[in-house]
Amino acid sequence: MNWLWIFAVLLVLGIVLILAAPKKKPEDKDQPILNQTGYLALVIGVFGLLAQFMSFTAVMLVFVLVTGLIAALNRFVLVKSRPAEQLEPSWIEYARGFFPVILAVFVLRSFLVEPFQIPSSSMRPGLVVGDFILVNKFAYGIRTPVLNNVLVPVGTVQHGDVVVFNFPPNPQVNFIKRIIGLPGDTVEYRNKQLLVNGKPVTDKPVGSYEYSESNLQFVATQRYRETFGSKEYDVARVENSPTLYLAAVRSFPGRENCNYDDDGFVCKVPAGQYFAMGDNRDNSDDSRYWGFVPDNMLVGKAFLIWMNFGDFGRVGSKIH
Secondary structure, three states, X not given: OOHHHHHHHHHHHHHHHHHHOOOOOOXXXXXXXXXXXXXXXXXXXXXXXXXXXXXHHHHHXXXXXXXHHHHHHHHHHHHHHOOOOOOOOHHHHHHHHHHHHHHHHHHHHHHHEEEEEOOOXXXXXXXXXXXXXXXXXXXXXXXXXXXXXXXXXXXXXXXXXXXXXXXXXXXXXXXXXXXXXXXXXXXXXXXXEEEEOOEEOEEEEEEEEEEEOOOOOEEEEEEEEEEEOOEEXXXXXXXOOOOOOHHHOOOOOOHHHEEEEOOXXXXXXXXXXXXXXXXXXXXXXXXXXXXXXXXXXXXXXXXXXXEOOOOHHHOOOEOO
């Protein structure tokens, strides 16, 4: 599906409907339905087109600035020069109405909490496809929108945190993984044994774990309980599968910090970056294959499953 064309069509449709809509009469409370539909299509079209080339936060910031500027211009300049009997133009009316709503959503998503949906099985068994989760946006500091640099230090990333971040090869896409290596750490994974700074991350078998993918593919794994510092969580491993698929390892910034062989790899995490892995160890595209996560690409710390329409029993579960 070509979303670029769909949003472009909505943009054009919105303009056509707005131009074709009848004028609002003084006795009317609301804008004509054609006008309302046109502005809705216009907003969705513009938002969607910008989102093809910018992050969601950047698009929200653009809308906040534009609607806020129009609202301020109307209040302090235009309203004074407009005759009392003249109706407020529809574009100003909608901008004023949109501004507080967009501003509230922008502040909420940028500084407090943001919802995400789990798109793949890479974090099984803890997180499954269809989980809707909440992410704490200030767990790792209050950050500037778009640039994502720390303004006010609040907390730091810890070993074992489940973190949402912008995918380094394509920052418009969000990934969720577990942080295994902090800046300066040496991460080693050989024969499916994880070591951090030379110390094994202890694990113990706790049974089997089976699941089905959307293509009806059945996956059988063994479940292990890892203890990493103060954190305890379950991971899944496919017995007799390779520790690492060497052919899938890409070229990435800092690649010289890693050594790969048939048994696994060892990486030294650069300053200001992190090493992330999925809990579904043999079915996860993670730092083993595409490298390190820069600090300014962190979105936040995942902490709660707030909805799963396929399994309501998961609602309210904390993310460990």
